[in-house]
Amino acid sequence: MLSLLRLYNTTPQLSYILNPHKLQIMAKSRFEYVKKFEQDDRCLLGCWIVVRIDGRSFHKFTSEHLFAKPNDLSALKLMDVAACSVMEEFRDIIFAYGQSDEYSFIFDRKMSLFNRRSSKILTNLVSLFTSSYTYNWRIHFPNTELKYPPAFDGRVVLYPNTIVLKDYLSWRQADCHINNLYNTAFWEIVKSGKSHVEAAARLKDTFSSGKNEILFSEFGINYNKIEPRYRKGSCLFWIDKMTEKSPEGPDTVGEFITGGACKKPRVCREITVSHEDIISEVFWSNHPQILGQDIVNS
């Protein structure tokens, strides 16, 4: 004991280890400078914050899990449910748009969550989206075992005004349309007995009108009559709803459980899902509450 005490008093490093008080002082003084290496990644005030999440190597994931081609309804619903979990948790998200293996989340431009720190926002969203996707897998794929954990990447992009924000969303919906039209035509040609190479050659150098024509004249498919979900993707946004007095428990909206329990009749915010055209101004003027005061393209 005596020798230990002597050591404690004479060896500086060991004395820090044995004395938590000294260690605390040292952490505050000598080591604290390391915090200064952290970068300030706060998103610029006043900008729309968009987080886009995208499935990693989903060409492989979808084929390993035998997703229906060109669109797997269960998979798309699972994406919507994962996005709904994210919106339920992060109430500053005013709108989300999803298609294929991606989802974009738009935050209220005035939001101050996480002090607007980009890395905190991004990691929280990607993490919750991925865990919700995995958590709800069984409900949507009761007969398909999850062979390995899916992963999603993510990015944060800032848009300085509403015009560019709407153009961003139009870009994603145009992407949905272009891919879906191509894939629908491609898989119809393949179903008719042609090889993948032949189907690709048939569609090469065709415009939208050409693909529509192939679908209509060769397969009797009017592209505009295909499920809006496949042609337009999914839009999630909040709507106000007057609730009936209800027993304690989560409310359901359409296919979603929104979690916002209302025990007395009152106005509740609930998430709704729609598969509308968001490139057209009609959508935004029909739902002026989504972009709020900023609707005037400022």
Ligand SMILES: Nc1nc2c(ncn2[C@@H]2O[C@H](COP(=O)(O)OP(=O)(O)OP(=O)(O)O)[C@@H](O)[C@H]2O)c(=O)[nH]1
């Ligand atoms: N069969 C099927 N495949 C789908 C469906 N939705 C998405 N996919 C697949 O997911 C891919 C998504 O495209 P990308 O995100 O560009 O490709 P990725 O393989 O995920 O590659 P990275 O995102 O770069 O990691 C599509 O090319 C399809 O292969 C679906 O409903 N059915």
Ligand SMILES: [Mg+2]
């Ligand atoms: Mg992907």
